[in-house]
Amino acid sequence: MRDKVYFTSSGVSCAAWHYPGTNGGCVVMTGGFGVTKEPGTDRFAERFAAAGFSVLAFDHRHFGESAGEPRQVARVRDQLDDWRAAIAYAKTLPGVERVAIWAFSLPGGYIVQLASEDLGLSAAIAQSANVDGPTVTRHASRYQSSGIAVRLLGRSLLDVVGSWFNRPPRLVDLAGPTGTVALLNTPDAQLGSDILSPDNRYPDWQQAIAARSVLPAALYRPAKYAPDARCPILYVVCQDDKSALVAPTLKAAATTPKAAVLQVPGNHYAPFTNAHEQVVEAEIGFLHANLAAAPAGTATGSN
Template sequence: MPADRKREKVRFASGDTSCAAWHYPGSNGGCVIMAGGTSVTKEPASDLFAARFNDAGFAVLAFDHRRFGESGGAPRQVVRIGEQLADWQAAIECAAGLPDVDPASISVWGFSLAGGHVFQVAAGHPKLASAIAQTPLVDGRAIAPHALSAMTTLALLRLFGRGIADALGSLVVRPPLLVPASGARGDVASLTTPDAMDAGRALDPDHRHPGWEQTVAARIVLRLGWYRPGRHASRIRCPLLVVVCDQDQSVLPGPAVSAARNAPESEVVHLTGRHYAPFLEAHEQAVEAEISFLEKHLPPSRQQPRNP
């Protein structure tokens, strides 16, 4: 992130806590709300893309889901889908109230797990101007067999044992049992697909985010297989851009392409590369496609900026 780039830390209420976000003031009335997947916090998730979107004139609101990063909520590192979807609702309300944002020109952007959230969020918010789902997890049931096959038998048994213990412990308010969000084959980690370990070099190559805790409560292994946000595609009324990587081994491109076909107004961009290619070798292609999409569907607002 360039040292002279102006962005401000803001907080907004969500549920019984608050979420932390970066607000990049924009000049054209449009706003892109951004969040990352699983345990990825707002800086490694959004910095590369947020800067480019902001250079194109768009405001950006990049936030941490509750229980992660600088947002509130306890216990920590626990993914609760319903809560995270509520955080998106709160983020949309926050963005609509920003002085540089036209409430009719708001887009949502997410990747991986948050890319899946984009499908459900967009389906529930018909007034959104557009939505971008980058390498989205749209069908946990479809990808679960592939993800499990990437684990050794021993690691799989240990992971499920830890997940069950974590879920049972939560019933008596024990601290979460954490596992790495990603790992190599044989590790006891949430994801050990061949491209899972690309996360570090893709999202934090210069180690600028020492506070990014790359762990997640082990109970996630019992739940993500049931999360199928792509089923909501047919209810999405705003333009939808789905960016897939053809060699993606973490969420697989097929389910996202199939889900996109069910959205009334969708575009699919295919990139060569694995799950994190949009942050690595395919970054320019990804960001140019996304800015072009935003400029098409979030044209400069005629509404005058409001006073803070």
């Protein structure tokens, strides 16, 4: 059971699903970069709710059912503000005493930065997280020709200039095969549509993003915040992840004061497919240890 709710972030109305819980803990969630709340969170949110946790799964401004114009524009700064507003709102929900955060891919990197802030969080889960944009971008370039990379850069710069004159965004697909202009051309990124929205289960999900959003995302490096994390973080790492690499995430985990690491076989979307049961059970165990009761002195998780 879930209800549609709304909260305000910097004057913009953000839409969310609220799953009421019974154990005092609430998990605030979003999908990946450009991924709306339903394809990005439904499968995990339902399991968390069944385990007794409240869930607040929301759309960033400019995406999904949230307000904000122009559409499909993802600014890292604005999305982090949306997270802070969602966390503050979650604390006002009936029965909520403690809050955790969960996200994957680039917003999985947001988790690391937010965990370093004084937001009163009890736990955080960074799943298949991109914690080092420059390193991931260099690796992703292996799946692009130099000509395609130049076209993507050119479209991004033209879109930035267009934004100065209030022109509509120039969109790029979230993923595409090698030889096409897209945010990512990595092999696992190309699987995202079929995995997150099988049989077009979520037809309203627009799988594109404003080109002006690409460069800031490529430069974002939240791993630098890991040593300052104030709450336990569970890092879920996919061993064959080509879209959010293993090495930077393990390095960030090694510098996180209260870190737990779960490594699973498979690609970027393994937590949604073959590794789903292993991952969701580990995440629920981590949440029970750090969210459903008074925060423990050490993180609990699987290695």
